[in-house]
Amino acid sequence: MLNPAQLLRVDVGLLVVFSTVLEERHVARAAEKLNLTPSAVSHGLSRLRRLLHDPLFFKTSTGVKPTERAIALAGPIADLLSRVEGIMSAAGPFDARTARRSFKIGAPDAVAAVFLAPLISRLARDAPGIDIRLLQLMPQHQGKATSQVWQDTLAELDSHRLDLAILPIGALPSRYAERLLFEEDFVVAMRKGHPLARALSLTSYVKAQHLLVSAIGDPLGIVDIRLAEQGHSRRVALTVPNFMMALAQLAESDLIATLPRHLVEQHATRFHLVARPMPFRWTADSVRIVTSQAAMADAGIAWLFEVMTNCISPHSVTRLTAKRRTSL
Template sequence: MLNRIDLSRSDLNLLVFFEVVLDERHVGRAAERLALTPSAVSHGLGRLRRLLNDPLFLRTPRGVLPTARAMELAGPIADILARARDVISTAEPFDPKNSTRRFTIGAPDGVTAVFLRPLLAELHRAAPGIDIGVRQLLPVPGEMSPERAWRTAFGDLEAGAMDIAVIPSFHIPTRFHARSLYDEDFVIAMRVGHPFADDPTLERYCEMQHLVVSFTGDPHGFVDEILATQGYSRRISLTVPNFMFALAVVADTDLISALPRRFVAMHAARFGVISLESPFPPTTFQLNAIAPRAAMMDAGLAWIFDLLAPKRAGSHNRLP
């Protein structure tokens, strides 16, 4: 892509400009991340366009769109930057059995409650000196676009605030390494003996009083969107900020709640909570473990990433 003559007189920081603008699809937001002015980023892109002999990004009313050539270059440039970052970083030999490192993993609490227990069991067996920090991740309030809802997680990863994030997003920028952890859908959780279990129809479901897990207190969730398409609605009697508290409340009340299937399967029994299949069409989503490509050059991080999200053997992951 770049010949010797170009490299001898070119600023390779321009590739960083390319990476960030490709991710943000907006020069202004890219400038904010780079702590530069939009004019400085535009000037840098102009130099990069001349260097690579392509417009790279086309302006639109909402930002910029990458050209076909830019999309072709995205992978190679991400690899170049990952290797460059690795060259200037220091790395010590990693021995999991003797390591005393600490890794921070970020995820929504309902996801952490699924992967943490088996992960800790594996660490106790293979790396008893390694410690784990858990960081709760929240979507951007009011953000309906999936590729934007978890954008703070990407920034925190690049800033080193955490090592790995596990998020329900299909939109992973090319500068991140990603692997599917598991697929998830929802079941209806309720206390033992709840009358809804005797007649779990959609009509009866809508007659019940509901609990919704909402980090902001907003009672409107994805279930309400599904019900609205069928001409139904429900009453949200209570919102709580996390999934484990939701189980505790459901166990002691007549409230019912749509909760993640794997989370309920692992933790409902201790609360005396049961679950039924959803009476409305299920929504399935994928949980992805992600880490910066550059950081994956660290043997220790690569090891803990593989432990958390091992490559699939057939159709099953080791964790959870």
């Protein structure tokens, strides 16, 4: 580990030079982008080569080619510069109309399909310089209690590697800022004209061929646990890794799937699907927007928290899906 005296030798500006040259693959173009002279960029690269003990770039007939070490450093340096940008942005006042900044938002893909369109529409209108980095979140079951499956995500919020998360989660400790967005339950989705669209009973449900969304191909999900509690089981004929693929497969087969209601309502018309109520009792999950209380001191994160709350409030979700409910 470097001591403070050694760290003083590391100029963040050198990392910006490195990142720009890597992006442009050309010293002169990088210099123009940075508003520097080519000699200043070359001098910066020379300093960085000495610090990192690697040539970093080789000259070619068309520009420069990165070394293997430079390629390996690209991700960590980009991440570091992003964090520096976030720190500097948080230090001053935040004006959404003029701000140029990116935020990392985590959500399961079924939840992201509900909020992404209204969020992007709002940003395009009110904050054109804001970029969103969306990360797909997966619950970490592995024998954990239901209340513990999102602990890894909460740790990401605590460490500020994630700015905001949208999660189906219950009550949280006071160190988190959270707000209820909507209640999510499930419906049984299938193509229009499916034989079960006319009448769906528990008996016909368990006899049908099911599609299950599973990132790892596991044919057992929470529905199977609930069915087993009642002495039933079903056949999962197909697993797919994401919900949008699931909707496409339902449209072209006789498979049925138990999916989040808001996801189906938003995309039913596009995929020519219908939905029917669950044939057994199901308790709705609370979907919340979550961040750390410490992160709320950042005016930009606090602003985005409010924007997303307004975009995905129960009233806005109702408005978003009301037009589609006639097909359900």
